[in-house]
Amino acid sequence: xxxxxxxxxxxxxxxxxxxxxxxxxxxxxxxxxxxxxxxxxxxxxxxxxxxxxxxxxxxxxxxxxxxxxxxxxxxxxxxxxxxxxxxxxxxxxxxxxxxxxxxxxxxxxxxxxxxxxxxxxxxxxxxxxxxxxxxxxxxxxxxxxxxxxxxxxxxxxxxxxxxxxxxxxxxxxxxxxxxxxxxxxxxxxxxxxxxxxxxxxxxxxxxxxxxxxxxxxxxxxxxxxxxxxxxxxxxxxxxxxxx
Amino acid sequence: xxxxxxxxxxxxxxxxxxxxxxxxxxxxxxxxxxxxxxxxxxxxxxxxxxxxxxxxxxxxxxxxxxxxxxxxxxxxxxxxxxxxxxxxxxxxxxxxxxxxxxxxxxxxxxxxxxxxxxxxxxxxxxxxxxxxxxxxxxxxxxxxxxxxxxxxxxxxxxxxxxxxxxxxxxxxxxxxxxxxxxxxxxxxxxxxxxxxxxxxxxxxxxxxxxxxxxxxxxxxxxxxxxxxxxxxxxxxxxxxxxxxxxxxxxxxxxxxxxxxxxxxxxxxx
Numbered sequence: 001x002x003x004x005x006x007x008x009x010x011x012x013x014x015x016x017x018x019x020x021x022x023x024x025x026x027x028x029x030x031x032x033x034x035x036x037x038x039x040x041x042x043x044x045x046x047x048x049x050x051x052x053x054x055x056x057x058x059x060x061x062x063x064x065x066x067x068x069x070x071x072x073x074x075x076x077x078x079x080x081x082x083x084x085x086x087x088x089x090x091x092x093x094x095x096x097x098x099x100x101x102x103x104x105x106x107x108x109x110x111x112x113x114x115x116x117x118x119x120x121x122x123x124x125x126x127x128x129x130x131x132x133x134x135x136x137x138x139x140x141x142x143x144x145x146x147x148x149x150x151x152x153x154x155x156x157x158x159x160x161x162x163x164x165x166x167x168x169x170x171x172x173x174x175x176x177x178x179x180x181x182x183x184x185x186x187x188x189x190x191x192x193x194x195x196x197x198x199x200x201x202x203x204x205x206x207x208x209x210x211x212x213x214x215x216x217x218x219x220x221x222x223x224x225x226x227x228x229x230x231x232x233x234x235x236x237x238x239x240x241x242x243x
Numbered sequence: 244x245x246x247x248x249x250x251x252x253x254x255x256x257x258x259x260x261x262x263x264x265x266x267x268x269x270x271x272x273x274x275x276x277x278x279x280x281x282x283x284x285x286x287x288x289x290x291x292x293x294x295x296x297x298x299x300x301x302x303x304x305x306x307x308x309x310x311x312x313x314x315x316x317x318x319x320x321x322x323x324x325x326x327x328x329x330x331x332x333x334x335x336x337x338x339x340x341x342x343x344x345x346x347x348x349x350x351x352x353x354x355x356x357x358x359x360x361x362x363x364x365x366x367x368x369x370x371x372x373x374x375x376x377x378x379x380x381x382x383x384x385x386x387x388x389x390x391x392x393x394x395x396x397x398x399x400x401x402x403x404x405x406x407x408x409x410x411x412x413x414x415x416x417x418x419x420x421x422x423x424x425x426x427x428x429x430x431x432x433x434x435x436x437x438x439x440x441x442x443x444x445x446x447x448x449x450x451x452x453x454x455x456x457x458x459x460x461x462x463x464x465x466x467x468x469x470x471x472x473x474x475x476x477x478x479x480x481x482x483x484x485x486x487x488x489x490x491x492x493x494x495x496x497x498x499x500x501x502x503x504x505x506x507x508x509x510x511x512x
Binding site for chain 1: 343346348353356359459461466469470471473476478479480481482484487488491492495
């Protein structure tokens with residue numbers, strides 16, 4: 001993990017975490033489907049103190065043309081953090097971290113999107129992290145799934161995402177920034193609840209084989225909770241009383 | 244044309260796997276032959292030339308004084324990189340690395356870093372001012388799939404063989420203490436095991452043909468205690484919970500075998 005020493009109590013004697021949550025309690029999650037006028041589909045998510053906006057364009061012509069595939073459509077994902085999204089100003093140019101996260105999110109979404117339905121075209125997913133507080137890739141993936149659905153892209157399932165982890169030798173759900181920096185392990189996970197497949201999985205930090213299994217189970221349970229909120233967001237936009 | 248050949252080969256690989264066989268005759272959970280040559284680059288502070296089947300990687304470790312990261316004044320620096328040289332494969336072009344290579348370098352770095360293999364607290368020259376930087380740079384010189392593990396083994400073997408010079412803090416600067424070399428402080432030996440998923444089959448250490456045919460892959464790093472310390476899923480398909488559990492077990496079991504080979508290579512040096 002970050003290698004920094006814990007300057008706060010990550011888990012107190014009553015099993016309460018540094019931000020007052022219980023071990024299996026996610027942060028406050030608010031998802032809104034739509035919101036952007038020009039994008040074909042969009043979503044906004046607040047996941048604890050993370051604030052992330054996602055816009056989807058397509059299926060549309062592929063530029064540059066040589067990227068087009070005659071057998072299938074292609075999915076392109078850009079994960080990008082605003083300079084003001086973190087404590088110290090971030091250089092706006094894409095970092096190696098952002099390039100890697102773009103890739104893992106793209107590969108997490110691909111199993112869900114029926115790209116073979118629209119050959120020679122591209123679907124572009126633009127993820128903008130307005131404010132970051134640990135767990136941005138999971139929040140971004142969750143919102144991107146909703147934005148793709150909002151764009152009417154044919155999908156097998158939505159990908160819901162949340163991290164499991166370990167602080168004070170205890171497996172927890174939804175790792176926040178402090179727990180990521182000072183905790184023992186962080187395992188971001190993306191999961192398609194209907195299909196039962198894990199499509200994003202990373203880990204840093206040391207877990208025993210038992211803790212490893214526990215983290216997977218806790219993560220899947222968490223993803224199922226997030227999934228309900230994703231469906232609710234789409235329901236609110238298309239069948240609700242909003243606006 | 245290449246596409247058609249890939250498709251035919253993929254079908255062949257899948258048909259063989261359905262019969263429990265692999266295209267190069269290995270068992271599903273069998274790695275290719277691993278050979279490790281220690282101290283291949285004597286001018287480096289540590290080095291290794293690793294062949295995993297026909298994938299070949301050279302790792303050189305350079306150790307030099309550096310400024311600590313602002314919030315980590317009591318820790319040395321460890322950085323591991325990986326690069327595909329243009330001579331390793333006809334498809335590799337010169338220029339800045341693409342997403343695949345960036346991911347490769349970050350996954351190899353993470354596996355070693357998260358295991359806390361190098362005890363960075365012992366690499367401080369003067370707190371908050373000067374620390375020892377350990378740089379493990381991997382270059383792939385020949386490609387036959389699974390660079391993740393080849394680079395990881397090369398870096399681990401190179402680190403195990405590395406000797407660090409000693410610096411004293413004199414007149415506000417690090418000064419080299421002549422002739423005082425010691426082994427890099429090592430706490431554990433991390434081993435990454437990369438598995439590919441083709442259809443519903445999980446295969447260990449995919450070669451280039453298998454790599455091109457994979458639906459998804461997963462790299463899991465375990466340490467000397469048999470704990471799991473890093474993981475990365477890649478590729479455009481997913482894994483079920485049972486598959487993830489199975490991959491965890493395979494990685495610890497195969498990792499223990501590879502760890503013995505890494506130890507053996509040190510003894511032979």
